[in-house]
Amino acid sequence: MADGLKTGLALRDVHIGLAGRELVAVDLVIAPGEIVTLMGPSGSGKSSLLGHICGTLPAQFDVSGQVILDGRILDGCPPQDRHVGILFQDDLLFPHLSVGGNLAFALPASIKGKDSRRARVEEALKSADMDGFADRDPATLSGGQRARVALMRVLLSEPCALLLDEPFSKLDSALRDQIRAFVFDLCRKNGLPTLMVTHDPEDGAAAGGRVINLA
Amino acid sequence: MLRFVPIITIAFMIGPVSAGLIGTLLPAFGILPALGGIEPGLDPWIALFDQPGLWQSVRLSLVNGLVASFISVAIVMLFCAAWQGTAVFRAMQRILSPILSVPHATAAFGLAFLIAPSGWIARLVAQFAGWERPPDIAIIHDPWGLAMIAGLVAKEIPFLFLMTLAALPQADTERTAQITATLGYGRIAGWFKATLPRIYPQIRLPVLAVLAYSTSVVDVAIILGPTTPAPLAVRILGWLSDPDLGLRFMASSAAILQLLVVVGAIAIWIAGERIVAVLGYGWAQNGWRFARDGGLRSGSAILAGLAAGAVILGLVILLVWSIAGFWGFPDILPRGFSLRLWMREYDAIGRHLGATLLIAIPTVMIAIALVLGCLEQETRSTHKPGRGAMWLVYLPLLVPQISFMFGLQVFFTLIGLERTLISVVVAHLVFVLPYVFLSLSDPFRALDPRYGQTALCHGASPARVFWQVRLPLLTRAVMTATAVGLAVTVGQYLPTLLIGAGRFATVTTEAVALASGGDRRMIGIYGLLQMVLPFAGFACALLIPAILFRHRRGMDAQNRG
Numbered sequence: 137m138a139d140g141l142k143t144g145l146a147l148r149d150v151h152i153g154l155a156g157r158e159l160v161a162v163d164l165v166i167a168p169g170e171i172v173t174l175m176g177p178s179g180s181g182k183s184s185l186l187g188h189i190c191g192t193l194p195a196q197f198d199v200s201g202q203v204i205l206d207g208r209i210l211d212g213c214p215p216q217d218r219h220v221g222i223l224f225q226d227d228l229l230f231p232h233l234s235v236g237g238n239l240a241f242a243l244p245a246s247i248k249g250k251d252s253r254r255a256r257v258e259e260a261l262k263s264a265d266m267d268g269f270a271d272r273d274p275a276t277l278s279g280g281q282r283a284r285v286a287l288m289r290v291l292l293s294e295p296c297a298l299l300l301d302e303p304f305s306k307l308d309s310a311l312r313d314q315i316r317a318f319v320f321d322l323c324r325k326n327g328l329p330t331l332m333v334t335h336d337p338e339d340g341a342a343a344g345g346r347v348i349n350l351a
Numbered sequence: 352m353l354r355f356v357p358i359i360t361i362a363f364m365i366g367p368v369s370a371g372l373i374g375t376l377l378p379a380f381g382i383l384p385a386l387g388g389i390e391p392g393l394d395p396w397i398a399l400f401d402q403p404g405l406w407q408s409v410r411l412s413l414v415n416g417l418v419a420s421f422i423s424v425a426i427v428m429l430f431c432a433a434w435q436g437t438a439v440f441r442a443m444q445r446i447l448s449p450i451l452s453v454p455h456a457t458a459a460f461g462l463a464f465l466i467a468p469s470g471w472i473a474r475l476v477a478q479f480a481g482w483e484r485p486p487d488i489a490i491i492h493d494p495w496g497l498a499m500i501a502g503l504v505a506k507e508i509p510f511l512f513l514m515t516l517a518a519l520p521q522a523d524t525e526r527t528a529q530i531t532a533t534l535g536y537g538r539i540a541g542w543f544k545a546t547l548p549r550i551y552p553q554i555r556l557p558v559l560a561v562l563a564y565s566t567s568v569v570d571v572a573i574i575l576g577p578t579t580p581a582p583l584a585v586r587i588l589g590w591l592s593d594p595d596l597g598l599r600f601m602a603s604s605a606a607i608l609q610l611l612v613v614v615g616a617i618a619i620w621i622a623g624e625r626i627v628a629v630l631g632y633g634w635a636q637n638g639w640r641f642a643r644d645g646g647l648r649s650g651s652a653i654l655a656g657l658a659a660g661a662v663i664l665g666l667v668i669l670l671v672w673s674i675a676g677f678w679g680f681p682d683i684l685p686r687g688f689s690l691r692l693w694m695r696e697y698d699a700i701g702r703h704l705g706a707t708l709l710i711a712i713p714t715v716m717i718a719i720a721l722v723l724g725c726l727e728q729e730t731r732s733t734h735k736p737g738r739g740a741m742w743l744v745y746l747p748l749l750v751p752q753i754s755f756m757f758g759l760q761v762f763f764t765l766i767g768l769e770r771t772l773i774s775v776v777v778a779h780l781v782f783v784l785p786y787v788f789l790s791l792s793d794p795f796r797a798l799d800p801r802y803g804q805t806a807l808c809h810g811a812s813p814a815r816v817f818w819q820v821r822l823p824l825l826t827r828a829v830m831t832a833t834a835v836g837l838a839v840t841v842g843q844y845l846p847t848l849l850i851g852a853g854r855f856a857t858v859t860t861e862a863v864a865l866a867s868g869g870d871r872r873m874i875g876i877y878g879l880l881q882m883v884l885p886f887a888g889f890a891c892a893l894l895i896p897a898i899l900f901r902h903r904r905g906m907d908a909q910n911r912g
Binding site: 187 | 802
């Protein structure tokens with residue numbers, strides 16, 4: 137993927153403000169495979185920080201500092217070139233595509249040929265215990281299945297870092313532990329520097345990494 | 352490239368209006384070199400003011416426009432206040448939406464066939480009253496313009512209702528209604544006191560557009576309006592079409608006068624808004640709850656139902672007339688039915704539908720592409736358009752057509768594009784673009800931006816996000832906007848007539864031309880033909896996404912509305 141060494145995701149003295157008010161200020165480095173949890177009340181700018189990292193934050197926010205991924209400065213780089221994946225609390229599977237279509241959407245174009253792309257999709261579904269789901273309508277999946285497809289979709293896009301925006305808050309509690317374990321395992325296995333924002337302390341505990349509280 | 356789309360779109364809306372106004376203003380003061388007018392002067396105005404009954408025409412336009420708009424707004428507001436959130440409201444929503452696609456001229460013909468002295472209602476009454484011949488009173492073309500007002504009201508109610516519907520979610524109306532009800536307010540009073548002040552700013556531009564339209568309408572006025580004298584806009588068209596080219600100067604001053612009439616109507620309306628706002632502010636706080644409003648609620652439903660019913664029944668009567676054999680006066684139905692006239696007109700119908708589509712297809716395609724470009728550009732850029740942008744969108748709907756169409760014709764002649772398809776398409780775009788924009792902008796902006804963000808974070812380029820994510824998700828909205836655009840271009844009378852200068856005989860120009868002849872069977876055929884294309888468009892907008900996405904249940908949510 138990226139040419140440089142895997143040095144993780146660095147947020148160097150990042151400040152985000154809106155209309156003269158500072159929302160969030162962080163300075164941290166997330167190593168490959170590390171999961172850092174950012175806790176804070178709503179309105180504390182957690183989601184704005186994620187938007188800033190993946191490059192979709194509207195211009196009216198004032199930002200300073202640097203975002204560096206594997207030695208590459210991301211600031212000014214368009215979102216599609218950043219290789220930063222994001223998962224929201226809603227799975228946001230594209231309703232017009234099949235499950236397999238959603239996964240293929242994320243698969244890089246460098247994987248050529250219908251058969252080999254299909255194989256990658258099947259493989260991803262298999263690793264999520266969802267063999268044979270490729271032609272299903274996403275609307276027919278259970279909440280847990282949708283969450284797993286959303287994660288597989290992000291991983292197939294070969295990100296170099298992963299952002300989680302309260303990804304488990306819409307799941308019921310029985311499912312939550314299972315999906316948490318699934319997501320965190322894959323983050324570690326893929327060596328992804330992962331930043332999770334949440335207001336659920338259990339998320340942080342389950343991630344087992346550093347927990348940073350935003351005031 | 353995408354960056355310039357909003358500018359190009361605005362140019363397509365504002366350019367023809369400006370060019371047309373200048374092209375009207377100059378001849379209004381005597382300057383039109385093509386007809387030998389070189390010296391500026393006031394002669395056209397002097398000639399205009401010498402016209403008999405001029406001020407009566409002005410008064411008819413002004414008063415009828417204001418009255419028709421006020422009645423339409425009042426009925427829509429009362430109905431929304433009385434029934435919002437109920438099954439009756441949802442039923443009305445389903446009835447009124449398709450009526451929106453009925454061209455003004457068709458609705459006016461239908462109404463004429465319904466209420467004329469020998470119309471269907473009189474035939475119904477005759478069964479009981481024992482009438483042998485139609486009552487001898489002028490119901491349509493009445494000197495007061497009441498029939499014309501009725502026609503305008505029936506057609507504007509669906510438009511204002513759907514505009515209000517779009518504004519409602521922004522005012523948290525459901526919970527407001529709960530609060531006012533628990534405070535002891537009747538539905539209507541609670542809505543007028545707590546909800547109306549919040550949604551009126553949203554529907555103000557559509558209301559003003561209705562006012563400008565009603566004050567300067569041509570086709571409905573020809574079909575239903577007074578004739579001696581006719582409302583100003585109809586007389587202007589007469590002068591513009593006169594073989595005596597010298598009348599073009601006076602017609603231009605009259606077109607400027609028409610613009611002033613519309614400006615005056617808008618000024619009176621805004622003054623009225625102010626007064627209502629001041630009085631309403633006190634009224635909202637006086638504690639009167641009008642808890643027993645059952646009568647008024649039923650009344651509002653009856654009025655709205657009457658308006659919708661008149662259009663629908665009118666369409667049925669048009670259909671019956673188009674296949675009627677002999678149909679003597681007091682008979683409710685014709686003695687026999689025949690497709691003879693449809694057969695005879697078969698070739699002509701094909702030609703007129705062809706001419707209509709020849710204009711409609713490029714117009715709607717350009718409009719959809721430009722509007723999608725504007726909205727996509729808005730999504731990608733961080734600069735969001737302000738309220739001023741909405742005034743730009745509505746501007747072509749606020750300036751009376753007759754005031755700039757002649758000038759636009761002069762302008763096209765000047766650049767050698769007179770009577771060409773290009774110029775007619777440009778003239779149609781002026782009116783199609785705003786409606787397509789209004790139809791598409793809400794669903795486009797309502798699309799969850801995180802779909803796009805997610806796709807970008809998967810490494811998809813912005814172009815790919817547009818073509819593979821946003822556009823498919825908006826299939827239904829784009830199809831609906833296409834149908835709206837189609838309905839607007841099919842319904843255009845004046846731009847087709849004046850800019851095409853008779854070269855493009857569409858179903859609408861043919862239908863309105865039949866108005867003076869009074870051949871009811873032919874009017875029935877052409878009135879219905881006007882409906883065919885818009886209806887087909889809306890049917891496609893419903894069916895195609897349903898078929899394309901029949902295995903994607905999640906698209907139902909995207910496709911609603």
